[in-house]
Amino acid sequence: MRIIAFNGSPRKGGNTQLLLEEAVRGAKEQGAEVTVYNLNTLNVRACQNCGGCDDTGRCVIQDDMQAIHAAIRSADRIIVASPIFFFTVSAQTKIMIDRCQAFWSEKYVHKKPVPPGPFGRRGLLILVGGMKRDAKNDGFKCAEAVARAFFRTVNVQEHVTLEYGSVEKKGEIRENPAALNEAYEAGKKLAEI
Numbered sequence: 505m506r507i508i509a510f511n512g513s514p515r516k517g518g519n520t521q522l523l524l525e526e527a528v529r530g531a532k533e534q535g536a537e538v539t540v541y542n543l544n545t546l547n548v549r550a551c552q553n554c555g556g557c558d559d560t561g562r563c564v565i566q567d568d569m570q571a572i573h574a575a576i577r578s579a580d581r582i583i584v585a586s587p588i589f590f591f592t593v594s595a596q597t598k599i600m601i602d603r604c605q606a607f608w609s610e611k612y613v614h615k616k617p618v619p620p621g622p623f624g625r626r627g628l629l630i631l632v633g634g635m636k637r638d639a640k641n642d643g644f645k646c647a648e649a650v651a652r653a654f655f656r657t658v659n660v661q662e663h664v665t666l667e668y669g670s671v672e673k674k675g676e677i678r679e680n681p682a683a684l685n686e687a688y689e690a691g692k693k694l695a696e697i
């Protein structure tokens with residue numbers, strides 16, 4: 505069982521990282537092989553809408569996204585973890601997602617979705633934001649819509665979402681052990697066959 509995980513937060517030791525680490529710990533305990541991509545440290549250029557992927561379904565920009573594309577193709581499970589920045593996922597996360605336009609072409613233009621693999625493809629979305637999850641809840645709703653579009657484009661047919669609001673300061677999520685445990689359990693469950 506191969507799992508790839510995207511950490512979309514630039515803050516080292518921040519809330520996203522802490523939650524993701526718990527999910528990864530759970531998945532590894534279940535026997536999965538997990539690779540984490542810290543998006544902020546990678547060289548990934550924003551999509552140029554150059555049309556380079558239109559004919560082939562493959563992105564022509566040569567940077568770290570090429571390795572991520574290969575990892576997405578061979579993954580059985582995908583985790584996206586992001587802070588809410590200005591009512592959606594972080595820019596680091598969004599840049600990676602936009603570069604998956606190549607998968608969009610491949611799936612919807614060339615009718616060649618990423619094969620489901622031996623276990624079926626499932627996802628986990630972890631979101632953390634400083635604002636209260638009030639009645640409108642727009643930040644989480646926008647991020648959920650972006651992540652859902654990503655997951656379906658790379659042929660992840662279903663995903664579970666964990667949302668944590670009112671978590672502002674670095675590492676503040678430690679004050680919520682139930683949240684960390686929930687992420688651990690979700691990681692474990694994600695790695696189930």
Ligand SMILES: Cc1cc2nc3c(=O)[nH]c(=O)nc-3n(C[C@H](O)[C@H](O)[C@H](O)COP(=O)(O)O)c2cc1C
Binds near residue numbers: 671
């Ligand atoms: C540029 C920026 C924009 C933010 N925008 C929002 C927002 O729209 N909604 C929200 O709930 N929190 C927002 N926050 C707060 C972060 O989501 C919050 O601090 C979160 O815990 C950061 O996670 P991290 O520690 O993993 O980086 C913003 C923070 C920054 C730096």
